[in-house]
Amino acid sequence: xxxxxxxxxxxxxxxxxxxxxxxxxxxxxxxxxxxxxxxxxxxxxxxxxxxxxxxxxxxxxxxxxxxxxxxxxxxxxxxxxxxxxxxxxxxxxxxxxxxxxxxxxxxxxxxxxxxxxxxxxxxxxxxxxxxxxxxxxxxxxxxxxxxxxxxxxxxxxxxxxxxxxxxxxxxxxxxxxxxxxxxxxxxxxxxxxxxxxxxxxxxxxxxxxxxxxxxxxxxxxxxxxxxxxxxxxxxxxxxxxxxxxxxxxxxxxxxxxxxxxxxxxxxxxxxxxxxxxxxxxxxx
Amino acid sequence: xxxxxxxxxxxxxxxxxxxxxxxxxxxxxxxxxxxxxxxxxxxxxxxxxxxxxxxxxxxxxxxxxxxxxxxxxxxxxxxxxxxxxxxxxxxxxxxxxxxxxxxxxxxxxxxxxxxxxxxxxxxxxxxxxxxxxxxxxxxxxxxxxxxxxxxxxxxxxxxxxxxxxxxxxxxxxxxxxxxxxxxxxxxxxxxxxxxxxxxxxxxxxxxxxxxxxxxxxxxxxxxxxxxxxxxxxxxxxxxxxxxxxxxxxxxxxxxxxxxxxxxxxxxxxxxxxxxxxxxxxxxxxxxxxxxxxxxxxxxxxxxxxxxxxxxxxxxxxxxxxxxxxxxxxxxxxxxxxx
Numbered sequence: 001x002x003x004x005x006x007x008x009x010x011x012x013x014x015x016x017x018x019x020x021x022x023x024x025x026x027x028x029x030x031x032x033x034x035x036x037x038x039x040x041x042x043x044x045x046x047x048x049x050x051x052x053x054x055x056x057x058x059x060x061x062x063x064x065x066x067x068x069x070x071x072x073x074x075x076x077x078x079x080x081x082x083x084x085x086x087x088x089x090x091x092x093x094x095x096x097x098x099x100x101x102x103x104x105x106x107x108x109x110x111x112x113x114x115x116x117x118x119x120x121x122x123x124x125x126x127x128x129x130x131x132x133x134x135x136x137x138x139x140x141x142x143x144x145x146x147x148x149x150x151x152x153x154x155x156x157x158x159x160x161x162x163x164x165x166x167x168x169x170x171x172x173x174x175x176x177x178x179x180x181x182x183x184x185x186x187x188x189x190x191x192x193x194x195x196x197x198x199x200x201x202x203x204x205x206x207x208x209x210x211x212x213x214x215x216x217x218x219x220x221x222x223x224x225x226x227x228x229x230x231x232x233x234x235x236x237x238x239x240x241x242x243x244x245x246x247x248x249x250x251x252x253x254x255x256x257x258x259x260x261x262x263x264x265x266x267x268x269x270x271x272x273x274x275x276x277x278x279x280x281x282x283x284x
Numbered sequence: 285x286x287x288x289x290x291x292x293x294x295x296x297x298x299x300x301x302x303x304x305x306x307x308x309x310x311x312x313x314x315x316x317x318x319x320x321x322x323x324x325x326x327x328x329x330x331x332x333x334x335x336x337x338x339x340x341x342x343x344x345x346x347x348x349x350x351x352x353x354x355x356x357x358x359x360x361x362x363x364x365x366x367x368x369x370x371x372x373x374x375x376x377x378x379x380x381x382x383x384x385x386x387x388x389x390x391x392x393x394x395x396x397x398x399x400x401x402x403x404x405x406x407x408x409x410x411x412x413x414x415x416x417x418x419x420x421x422x423x424x425x426x427x428x429x430x431x432x433x434x435x436x437x438x439x440x441x442x443x444x445x446x447x448x449x450x451x452x453x454x455x456x457x458x459x460x461x462x463x464x465x466x467x468x469x470x471x472x473x474x475x476x477x478x479x480x481x482x483x484x485x486x487x488x489x490x491x492x493x494x495x496x497x498x499x500x501x502x503x504x505x506x507x508x509x510x511x512x513x514x515x516x517x518x519x520x521x522x523x524x525x526x527x528x529x530x531x532x533x534x535x536x537x538x539x540x541x542x543x544x545x546x547x548x549x550x551x552x553x554x555x556x557x558x559x560x561x562x563x564x565x566x567x568x569x570x571x572x573x574x575x576x577x578x579x580x581x582x583x584x585x586x587x588x589x590x591x592x593x594x595x596x597x598x599x600x601x602x603x604x605x606x607x608x609x610x611x612x613x614x615x616x617x618x619x620x621x622x
Binding site: 004008009011016093100101274 | 397
């Protein structure tokens with residue numbers, strides 16, 4: 001019964017999320033946006049790197065930055081995809097209260113709503129990487145890719161990001177204003193502390209522990225290693241850890257943050273019911 | 285709890301803490317206070333009161349959206365606060381006066397999606413959707429995106445959403461708010477037909493339309509400022525005032541005449557005021573018909589002209605005036621705040 005309810009919640013939420021995500025404009029514009037947006041983001045980074053490095057793209061730093069930036073698209077997409085559903089349903093469609101009184105699992109429903117952003121995010125990541133290989137000589141050799149490590153890491157990371165999104169969704173439930181910025185602000189903060197575009201060694205020593213505590217740091221490192229092998233290990237931050245050790249850390253932190261996220265969501269959910277915030281619209 | 289009860293509340297209370305400016309201390313708003321109600325299965329129960337009386341708050345508590353701050357409530361046999369997962373499969377709710385729904389989905393898609401959240405088999409859901417849309421006159425718009433519907437039609441779609449899952453207990457919060465007269469009539473007939481089709485179905489309706497409560501409800505609770513003031517059948521409530529003589533008088537502007545001055549007249553039991561274009565409508569409850577002469581004398585002193593005079597039977601509005609001391613319109617403009 002619980003499995004049926006969970007699956008029902010997830011399946012319908014994913015269906016709804018996809019219709020919302022893909023329906024805001026006509027298919028042509030949607031396709032253009034899906035391609036242009038990630039490429040523009042990557043282009044800015046590449047130009048900045050080119051200027052700073054004097055046009056030297058044959059250093060290990062370039063694939064480090066390029067791949068980190070490409071996969072970081074998932075962080076914003078998945079986390080915000082889950083938490084934004086609260087804002088969307090409560091403020092825009094005014095349906096959150098009807099979802100709440102339906103016999104579904106709200107956390108599973110919200111996770112389902114994030115599926116669409118995962119799909120569009122995946123398209124953006126794929127396009128960005130292919131463009132990097134074709135036009136910028138990112139040293140990605142398909143025969144050398146550790147596919148097993150890549151997919152295990154990718155799936156584990158996406159689940160971890162979805163659970164972090166649930167944490168943000170809980171906080172969003174209890175916030176009547178500014179809730180739209182929570183996902184973006186968190187993704188922005190993680191961008192600095194996760195070693196997405198520079199190794200953690202660049203940060204002051206007293207800030208680095210924040211990065212070491214973030215599962216996204218190990219996730220991005222493992223993705224780089226699975227795709228470009230030793231290039232990613234050229235940096236000292238995590239070079240002493242083997243792939244399995246990093247995977248173990250990623251799994252442990254994912255479980256930790258997953259448990260915390262579920263607990264925080266439940267607490268926020270109860271708090272929102274106490275404060276009468278489930279159906280509050282602010283038009284803010 | 286008896287199994288015949290669909291809804292039961294005991295000393296139910298809800299206080300909102302309102303946040304003012306940083307320097308101000310938090311204010312408290314009592315939205316519900318010691319609400320004790322029982323609703324039998326199969327009953328159409330009405331909550332009647334002005335805007336801000338606490339009706340919507342009570343519905344929010346009963347539908348598990350809001351936690352009570354005191355007392356308890358059971359719906360379909362389960363505690364709404366402690367066991368919301370047992371309550372939710374058995375209920376549904378429709379709020380009037382709002383245009384909720386996913387505008388990018390068609391009417392059918394919106395309804396089908398909600399039916400799936402309740403686990404209704406897809407084929408059965410589609411059959412129900414067609415039948416219900418036919419009943420509310422929306423079948424020809426089934427494949428229209430809901431964003432392209434007028435407010436009234438969108439509200440009809442939402443009403444269908446509530447009925448679609450065939451709940452044991454259905455909560456309708458001002459379902460006819462904002463609808464035109466014809467649509468109101470359609471919705472009221474639809475509600476009655478749905479309820480009569482199965483004796484186990486229970487419906488709790490909030491309204492501030494007296495005639496709606498009178499026409500539809502088996503029993504009515506009159507609620508004001510979070511308190512239930514009376515609860516009985518519409519007929520029994522009106523019989524309280526049967527011994528009084530009721531007059532409705534339309535006049536020119538009152539020139540400083542107050543309801544208190546009216547009620548100070550001998551044998552004038554209650555006086556309530558509703559502003560109308562170019563003057564006022566007074567509803568008087570008199571102990572004896574002869575008191576009307578004194579009222580007219582008062583009008584003459586204030587140079588007030590009488591435009592229209594009707595003697596009539598007591599209504600639920602009169603019951604409200606009798607209980608609260610003011611008309612619903614006066615109470616709303618006084619701002620009891622929900």
